[in-house]
Amino acid sequence: MLKDRSALMGVLLPFLLPFVSPNELSGIQEQTPPLTGYPPCDALISAGLADNLLLASSENYEPRVHSWFAANAQYRPWCFFQPQSAQGLSLAIKALNRVSFAGDWHIAVRSGGHGPPGSSNIANGVTIDLGLMDGSTYNPNRSFASVEPGGKWKDVYYNLLQHHNVTVTGGRDGGVGVGGFLLGGGNSYYTGRNGFGCDQVVGYQVVLANGTIVEANAEENADLWKALKGGGFNFGIVTRFDIRTMPTVELAYAQQIVSLNRSDRVAEAVVRFTENSKNRTADSLIPLYSYDATDMEGGLVILIQTNSLGDLNTTSFNGVNAIPSLVPSDLKLMSLADAANASQVEPGGLVASSTLTFVNDLELIRQSHAIQIKHIMSLSQKMDPSSFKFQVFYQPIPTNFAEHGLRNGGNMMGLDRVTSDAIMWTAGMSVSPGPEGEAALAIAHAQLAALTAELKELTIEHGKDVELIYMNYADLSQNPLGSYGADNVAFIKKVANQYDPKGFWQQRAPGGFKISRVVD
Numbered sequence: 129m130l131k132d133r134s135a136l137m138g139v140l141l142p143f144l145l146p147f148v149s150p151n152e153l154s155g156i157q158e159q160t161p162p163l164t165g166y167p168p169c170d171a172l173i174s175a176g177l178a179d180n181l182l183l184a185s186s187e188n189y190e191p192r193v194h195s196w197f198a199a200n201a202q203y204r205p206w207c208f209f210q211p212q213s214a215q216g217l218s219l220a221i222k223a224l225n226r227v228s229f230a231g232d233w234h235i236a237v238r239s240g241g242h243g244p245p246g247s248s249n250i251a252n253g254v255t256i257d258l259g260l261m262d263g264s265t266y267n268p269n270r271s272f273a274s275v276e277p278g279g280k281w282k283d284v285y286y287n288l289l290q291h292h293n294v295t296v297t298g299g300r301d302g303g304v305g306v307g308g309f310l311l312g313g314g315n316s317y318y319t320g321r322n323g324f325g326c327d328q329v330v331g332y333q334v335v336l337a338n339g340t341i342v343e344a345n346a347e348e349n350a351d352l353w354k355a356l357k358g359g360g361f362n363f364g365i366v367t368r369f370d371i372r373t374m375p376t377v378e379l380a381y382a383q384q385i386v387s388l389n390r391s392d393r394v395a396e397a398v399v400r401f402t403e404n405s406k407n408r409t410a411d412s413l414i415p416l417y418s419y420d421a422t423d424m425e426g427g428l429v430i431l432i433q434t435n436s437l438g439d440l441n442t443t444s445f446n447g448v449n450a451i452p453s454l455v456p457s458d459l460k461l462m463s464l465a466d467a468a469n470a471s472q473v474e475p476g477g478l479v480a481s482s483t484l485t486f487v488n489d490l491e492l493i494r495q496s497h498a499i500q501i502k503h504i505m506s507l508s509q510k511m512d513p514s515s516f517k518f519q520v521f522y523q524p525i526p527t528n529f530a531e532h533g534l535r536n537g538g539n540m541m542g543l544d545r546v547t548s549d550a551i552m553w554t555a556g557m558s559v560s561p562g563p564e565g566e567a568a569l570a571i572a573h574a575q576l577a578a579l580t581a582e583l584k585e586l587t588i589e590h591g592k593d594v595e596l597i598y599m600n601y602a603d604l605s606q607n608p609l610g611s612y613g614a615d616n617v618a619f620i621k622k623v624a625n626q627y628d629p630k631g632f633w634q635q636r637a638p639g640g641f642k643i644s645r646v647v648d
C-alpha cells in the first residue's frame with residue numbers, strides 16, 4: 129500500500145508543485161491573495177476584502193460550516209464573507225453588484241444559523257456570515273438598545289444585564305440568532321406584554337441592494353421600517369436593530385413534566401389558559417408534546433410556564449398544575465439570560481419543521497394528537513423508531529397579541545386578521561445524522577408534510593382554520609408571506625421594489641421566503 133502511494137506521489141508531485149506556490153516560483157510579490165476562480169469570492173478579494181473571507185482551505189472554514197443548527201443546513205459555500213461593519217458589508221455588496229452573474233451561483237445571508245435548512249447558507253456561491261457582527265450596546269439616555277444581527281440572544285441578554293440592567297424582547301432559546309428571529313416576527317416570553325419581537329424594534333440600519341446604508345424608523349424610510357417587521361429577507365441586510373428596552377426583572381420560570389397519556393387534560397388546560405391569557409399578559413405557557421416512537425406510552429408533555437414580572441403567585445398555571453406531574457414543578461426566579469442559556473436545543477440533527485394556526489379549540493387539539501400518533505406509527509414502519517424524534521408545540525396566540533403590533537406602527541404578520549384566540553401548532557422533527565440519515569430525513573420530511581396537510585384539512589372541516597403560517601417556524605414548502613393577507617403582500621412587494629428596483633435580493637439571494645414568488 130505505502131509503496132504504491134509513494135510511487136503515485138512521485139508521478140504526481142512534479143505536476144502539482146508549480147501550483148503550490150505560484151508567486152514564489154514566478155518571483156511576483158502580490159499584495160492580494162491569488163484569485164480563487166470563483167467570481168463572487170474574487171470580486172470580494174479585488175475589493176480589498178480578502179481579510180474577511182474564509183475559503184475552503186482556511187482553518188476556520190470547517191468549524192463555521194458546522195456552526196449551523198441543522199446538520200442539513202451545513203453546506204460548504206465557495207467562500208464565507210464575514211463583515212465586521214455595515215461599511216465593510218456595503219463595499220462587498222457593491223462589489224457583488226459588479227460581478228457577472230451568468231453562472232449558476234447565488235448569495236446567502238446568515239445571522240445565527242437557526243433558520244430552516246437552505247435559508248441562510250448556499251453550496252454554490254458566497255455566504256455572507258454576520259457572525260462577527262454580534263455586539264449590543266445601550267446608552268442610558270435612550271429607550272433602546274442597539275443590537276447587531278449576528279449575536280445569539282443569550283449573549284445579548286448577558287451583556288445588557290451585566291452592564292446595564294436592561295433587557296429586550298428576544299428569543300427564548302439562547303442559541304437562536306438576532307437577525308432571523310426579528311425579521312420573521314419573534315415569539316417570546318414577552319409577547320403578551322409587548323407583542324412580537326419585531327414590534328419593539330424602533331429602528332433598523334440596512335444595507336440595500338446597491339450597497340447604500342440607510343436608517344429605517346418611524347420618521348425616516350418609515351415604509352421600510354414597517355415592512356421589515358415580520359417581512360423577512362426581502363429588502364436588504366439588516367446590520368443593526370434598535371430595540372426598546374425594559375428594566376430587567378427576573379423571570380418566574382418552571383418546567384412541568386407530565387405523561388403524554390394525560391394529553392386530554394393538557395388540551396383542556398391549554399384551551400383555558402389561552403382563553404384567560406388576555407388579562408394575564410405577563411404569563412406564558414409553552415406546551416410541548418414530545419413523542420417517543422420506540423414506546424408510544426412513554427411520551428412526555430413539557431409545559432414551560434413563565435411570568436415575565438417575576439410573580440411567583442400567579443394563578444394562571446393552576447389549571448395545568450392540577451394535572452398529575454411526573455416531575456413536580458415550582459416557579460423559580462431566574463434571569464432571562466440564564467433561562468435562555470439553559471434552554472438551548474442541542475444542534476446537529478437533521479431537522480424539519482412546519483406550522484399551522486387554528487382556533488383555540490379542545491377538539492382540534494385532541495384530534496391533532498391522534499393524527500400525530502397515526503403519522504408517527506406510520507413513520508416507524510418506514511424507519512428505525514429510535515432514529516428520529518418528533519415534537520409538537522401548541523402555543524397560545526390570543527387576540528391581544530395583535531394589538532401591540534398595531535399600537536407600534538404595524539407589522540407584516542397579519543395578526544389583526546386572526547379574530548379569535550388561536551393556537552399556533554408547530555411540529556419539529558429531528559433525524560439522527562449518519563450514513564442513512566439524509567435518506568431517512570427525506571422520508572420523515574414527507575411524513576411531516578403529509579401530517580401538516582391532514583391537520584389543515586381537519587381544521588377546515590371544523591371551520592376553525594386560521595390562515596396564519598408563522599415565518600419563523602415554516603417549512604420551505606409553506607407560504608408564510610402569502611398567509612399574511614393581500615394587503616401585506618402588496619405592501620411588501622411595493623417596498624421591496626422601491627428599495628431594490630432591480631430585484632437583486634429576489635434573484636440573487638434565493639434563501640428564505642421571497643415576496644416575488646408569492647402569486648396574488
Ligand SMILES: Cc1cc2nc3c(=O)[nH]c(=O)nc-3n(C[C@H](O)[C@H](O)[C@H](O)COP(=O)(O)OP(=O)(O)OC[C@H]3O[C@@H](n4cnc5c(N)ncnc54)[C@H](O)[C@@H]3O)c2cc1C
Nearest residue numbers: 239240241242243248277305307308309315361365366640
Ligand atoms: C432551537 C430553536 C428555537 C427557536 N425558538 C424560537 C422562539 O422561541 N420564537 C420564535 O419566534 N422563533 C424561534 N425559532 C425560530 C427562529 O426564530 C428562526 O429560525 C430564525 O430565522 C432564526 O434566526 P437566525 O438568525 O438564527 O437564523 P439564520 O438561519 O441565520 O437566518 C434565517 C433567515 O433570515 C435571514 N437573515 C438573517 N439575518 C439577516 C439579516 N441581518 N438581514 C437580512 N436577512 C437576514 C436569512 O437569510 C434566512 O433567510 C427557533 C428555532 C430553533 C432552531
Ligand SMILES: *[C@@H]1O[C@H](CO)[C@@H](O)[C@H](O)[C@H]1NC(C)=O
Nearest residue numbers: 265266267268269270271292
Ligand atoms: C447622557 O446625557 C447626559 C446629559 O445630557 C450627558 O452628560 C451624558 O454624557 C450622556 N451619556 C451618554 C452615554 O451619552
Ligand SMILES: *[C@@H]1O[C@H](CO)[C@@H](O)[C@H](O)[C@H]1NC(C)=O
Nearest residue numbers: 288289290291292293294376
Ligand atoms: C443591577 O441591579 C442590581 C440589583 O439591583 C445591582 O446590584 C447592580 O449593581 C446593577 N448593575 C448595574 C450595572 O447597574
Ligand SMILES: *[C@@H]1O[C@H](CO)[C@@H](O)[C@H](O)[C@H]1NC(C)=O
Nearest residue numbers: 386387388389390425426454
Ligand atoms: C400514564 O403513564 C404513567 C407513567 O408514564 C403511569 O404512571 C400512569 O398510570 C398512566 N396513566 C394512565 C391514565 O394511563
Ligand SMILES: *[C@@H]1O[C@H](CO)[C@@H](O)[C@H](O)[C@H]1NC(C)=O
Nearest residue numbers: 402403404405406407408409
Ligand atoms: C379581562 O379584563 C377586562 C378589562 O380589562 C374585563 O372586562 C374582563 O372581564 C376580564 N376578563 C376576565 C376573564 O377576567
Ligand SMILES: *[C@@H]1O[C@H](CO)[C@@H](O)[C@H](O)[C@H]1NC(C)=O
Nearest residue numbers: 380435437438439440441442
Ligand atoms: C407571593 O406570596 C407570598 C406568600 O404568600 C408573599 O410573601 C409574596 O409577597 C407574594 N408575592 C407577590 C409578587 O405578590
Ligand SMILES: *[C@@H]1O[C@H](CO)[C@@H](O)[C@H](O)[C@H]1NC(C)=O
Nearest residue numbers: 282286465466468469470471
Ligand atoms: C451557560 O450554561 C452552561 C451550561 O449549564 C454553564 O456552564 C455556563 O456557565 C452558563 N453561562 C453563563 C454565562 O452563566
Ligand SMILES: *[C@@H]1O[C@H](CO)[C@@H](O)[C@H](O)[C@H]1NC(C)=O
Nearest residue numbers: 336338339340626627628629
Ligand atoms: C440605492 O438605492 C436606493 C433605493 O432604491 C436609492 O434611493 C439610491 O439612490 C440608490 N443609490 C445609488 C448610489 O444608486
